[in-house]
Amino acid sequence: MVNIEKVHGSQNSFFLLDQTLLQTPLTVPELQCLAVSLTDAHKGLLGGSDGLLVVQPSTCEGALARMLIFNRDGSQALMCGNGLRTVARYLAEKYHQNAFRVQTAEASLQVKKYPELAPGVPAFSVEIGPVSFAKEDLLFQNLHTEKIINRRLPELSSELTFTAIAVPNPHLISFVPDIKKAHAELGRLGKKLNQANPYFPDGVNVSFAQILGPNKLFVETYERGVGFTNACGTGMSATSLAFYLNYPDQVDVDKLITVYNPGGLVQTKIHPQKKGYWLELIGNATVTHQIQIPEEQLHEAEFDRKEITVTETGEQEDYLRFVTTKKSH
Structure with missing residues (x-):
């Protein structure tokens, strides 16, 4: 046994x-x-x-x-x-x-x-790492850019902006005003990009995030190979970094970020370095x-x-x- x-x-x-x-x-x-x-x-x-x-x-x-x-x-x-x-x-x-x-x-x-x-x-x-924004680590194509940071991608959505970060799992992140109202769109986009598609041929983890306040987020993820999940640790870590890059006035890197998810919550910490970042994930x-x-x-x-x-x-x-x-x- x-x-x-x-x-x-x-x-x-x-x-x-x-x-x-x-x-x-x-x-x-x-x-x-x-x-x-x-x-x-x-x-x-x-x-x-x-x-x-x-x-x-x-x-x-x-x-x-x-x-x-x-x-x-x-x-x-x-x-x-x-x-x-x-x-x-x-x-x-x-x-x-x-x-x-x-x-x-x-x-x-x-x-x-x-x-x-x-x-x-x-x-x-x-x-959590290594952290990369490089196209070769995210394996995207046909999006007419070499890096995706707070960028509109009309091929994927007419309304949303996206940030893509590999940690090393590839993550595509968008900030939305209401996470509950955006649930169906997350499912549509997650399913589309994890079937045969011309943009992320190997699939990608897709996360939507709602800002709840300074150093505070709610994140939901459609996970590659899984579908909707209660929580994605690398996704919450990558989204925390996207939070800092896209909304620096909302993030104090000297403090922990609290990230709520459908299954509970975690805390993350962004550690800036001379060349890039490393991330810390704390939870049960x-x-x-x-x-x-x-x-x-x-x-x-x-x-x-x-x-x-x-x-x-x-x-x-x-x-x-x-x-x-x-x-x-």
Whole structure:
């Protein structure tokens, strides 16, 4: 039997698998099949999830472990800020360390334990990056520009302005006056740019943001490979930087930015450097269930529930209690 966890950051939910616990680690194709099966809302476990997080031995000097991310459709993501917080917590508890580095697809990122947000709500701070505005990192085309910062793109919308930032996941961001009224447009644009299209052929994460006040936002994301999600950690981080670039009078970089989302809230910090920026994401790392499952079921990506034991941790109640005290509006 192998233990896997169901976890979430801002109710962006995942299953977490530590490959080092297996007798025979899963291959990438097996992990892709497992991600599709586990996360399915009807056929998967516990109502499914947004993705699968995989812990593997690091291949990078100085990193405690490596994190792989598989989306609901089986595709791999370069980075996942909400997921990284939960992996950071798992590794902190496994190795009894409070600050270390985790290898991701394009960088070794610093993570550290953060004070509890509320009783029973563990939190971690994670580095988000690398940050890029370059066309070659965002992989857009046919938009008649080399960089997208507070720019109208009539090919996408006759009314909205956009900023595009890779962290390294590509994000397309627009600020709207009313996030609820803009929900349908976010769905339309997110779906359009994550199907076959001439502008972002590899797809893109699309976020709409509403400014709630100085250093305060509400962000909703249509995530590449997932669809609408309760929260997107890299999306909220990239949107915080877009907030600073587009509305500098509304952002004090010496203070944290509070970012509300459909699943709760996080805080972000922008760190300007001589050449660019690095971003910090702070939020919950909640474990909702411990799952004992035979290893062969992971390889087969098929589940016999009679052989699976699920234990609730009780942490979700603590998280929901915290969220109800922090409603944005």
